[in-house]
Amino acid sequence: MPKLASLRSSILVLAPHVAGAESVANPRSTSMDGILVVDKPIGPTSHDVVAAVRRALRQKKVGHTGTLDPNATGVLPLVIGQATKIARFFSGGRKAYDAVVRLGITTTTLDAVGDVVEERPVDVDRDRVESVVRQFEGEIEQLPPMYSAKKVDGKRLYELARKGVEVEREAKRVTIHRIELVSFEAPDLQIRVECSPGTYVRVLAEDIGKTLGCGAHLHALRRTFVEPFSIERCVSLETIENDPERATQSLVPMGEALSHFASVKLPRDLARMVGSGHQLTVSDLLSLDVPEFEPESVVVLARDSGELLAVAKAEIASSALGSHRRDHRAIKTERVFSSSS
Numbered sequence: 001m002p003k004l005a006s007l008r009s010s011i012l013v014l015a016p017h018v019a020g021a022e023s024v025a026n027p028r029s030t031s032m033d034g035i036l037v038v039d040k041p042i043g044p045t046s047h048d049v050v051a052a053v054r055r056a057l058r059q060k061k062v063g064h065t066g067t068l069d070p071n072a073t074g075v076l077p078l079v080i081g082q083a084t085k086i087a088r089f090f091s092g093g094r095k096a097y098d099a100v101v102r103l104g105i106t107t108t109t110l111d112a113v114g115d116v117v118e119e120r121p122v123d124v125d126r127d128r129v130e131s132v133v134r135q136f137e138g139e140i141e142q143l144p145p146m147y148s149a150k151k152v153d154g155k156r157l158y159e160l161a162r163k164g165v166e167v168e169r170e171a172k173r174v175t176i177h178r179i180e181l182v183s184f185e186a187p188d189l190q191i192r193v194e195c196s197p198g199t200y201v202r203v204l205a206e207d208i209g210k211t212l213g214c215g216a217h218l219h220a221l222r223r224t225f226v227e228p229f230s231i232e233r234c235v236s237l238e239t240i241e242n243d244p245e246r247a248t249q250s251l252v253p254m255g256e257a258l259s260h261f262a263s264v265k266l267p268r269d270l271a272r273m274v275g276s277g278h279q280l281t282v283s284d285l286l287s288l289d290v291p292e293f294e295p296e297s298v299v300v301l302a303r304d305s306g307e308l309l310a311v312a313k314a315e316i317a318s319s320a321l322g323s324h325r326r327d328h329r330a331i332k333t334e335r336v337f338s339s340s341s
Contacts, residue, residue, distance in 0.1 A: 032059060033081035034251040039234035040068050040076040049237060053078055056241045057248065065090040065226065066197070067149060071113050074223035075231055083254050085335045086311055089261075089298050093227025094177060096194045101205040102219040103187040103212065108161075109147040110202035111218040120214045122187045129189055130181045132211045137179050141171045142203045174199040188219065228260040254337070255300075255308040262293040262314075263300040264331075271303045274310055275336055283326035285318075293318045299331055303339070310336040 040049055046067040054062040057080070065077045065087045074097075079087045104122040107114035144150045146161035152169065160167060175196040182190040193201060202218045209216025224231045233252070240247040266274060270284060280301075293299055293314045301310040312331045316324055324330070 031081050032057070032248065032251060034083050034253050035229070035257045036078045036080060036235065036240070036247070036251055037229045037233045038076045038078055038240065039231065039236050040073055041237055042073050043070060044237075045070050046076060049076060050078060052237060053080075053240055056244050063087055068223055069111070069221070071111055072221040072223060074221075075226045075229055075234060076223075077226055077229050080251070082337055083257070085337075086254060086258065089258070089311055090226070092197055094194060094225070095197060095199070095223060095227070096192070096225035097201050098182075098222045098224055099191050099193060099201050099205065099218060100220040101189050101191060101208060101216050103189065103209055103216045104214050105187075105217055106206070106209065106215040107217045110145050110206050112220070114147070114217070118215060122214050124186070124212050124214065126181075126184045129184050129212065132208060133179055133181045133189075133191060135211065136204060136208065137176050139173055139175050142174055142200055142207075143171045144169045145200060145203055148200065172198065176204070194225070228257070255302070255306070258298075258300045258308070258311065261298045261300050262291040263302055264288060264290055265302045265304060265306070266309065268304055271301075271309050274301060274333060279329050279333060280312070280331040281326065282316075282321050282324045282328045282330045285321055285330050286326070290318050290321070301331075301333070307339065308337055310334070
């Protein structure tokens with residue numbers, strides 16, 4: 001385990017690993033469809049990364065599936081081409097972070113960028129720190145920070161904060177699926193967090209400091225996972241800008257990116273009907289091999305060849321198909337994709 005003095009630099013360093021995927025044609029002459037998982041460096045905003053990739057790959061349709069703070073590094077999935085149509089289906093997945101929390105100092109922004117608000121002595125041992133960290137595992141409430149992109153009455157909170165305006169915010173419930181104290185060397189502690197979407201690690205750091213009685217701020221943050229993409233799948237922004245041909249070899253096909261969702265393979269005639277606007281009924285599904293799914297869950301529809309056909313939302317649970325009328329709509333198609341053949 002590296003010493004905490006070097007943790008910030010180790011968390012912020014770019015991962016050089018590039019995982020292989022399907023080969024893609026020359027990005028300078030061909031449109032692309034898929035997900036490029038970028039290891040965002042410290043400094044640029046998520047929008048800056050999108051703009052840089054758009055220029056480097058000469059692609060018009062590029063977007064992201066969720067922002068990552070400028071001062072953070074790590075997993076930033078970008079959707080390209082037709083994949084921009086499925087960006088929202090990745091917003092509800094789990095996320096994971098490695099974070100360094102600095103005790104004894106609170107800041108205006110809850111991270112290392114803001115002005116120091118207060119400094120206090122740090123007089124805690126590892127047992128006390130570990131005990132407090134564990135208290136935050138499970139469902140907790142967080143108050144969105146003023147320096148955040150959340151909107152209140154149509155205005156970004158950070159825009160109001162920069163004007164010295166503080167407004168009332170409503171606490172939200174999030175889930176910390178797992179939190180681990182990796183190391184502690186006062187005043188810094190490193191934690192590993194797996195959480196639900198919408199979790200503010202800055203607020204988590206602040207709350208840990210409050211509970212310990214000495215205050216704290218988020219000193220460094222690296223996102224290591226955005227379901228289903230891990231840091232090992234990332235390609236650096238530097239590689240994308242300097243060697244776009246190599247970068248496109250890491251493009252994740254849409255079908256593969258959606259493979260963690262329930263999937264239903266349709267026979268040719270039924271696939272053709274869905275492509276023409278037909279919504280799958282209970283009768284349609286009862287004749288097929290259907291996996292388990294719950295209402296509102298994402299269901300991927302595939303052609304008999306395995307090629308991605310559409311992304312849909314379940315309206316009833318697969319276990320309840322037999323208790324509904326056969327003409328009842330079972331799955332609502334959200335997006336249909338043209339065949340590559």
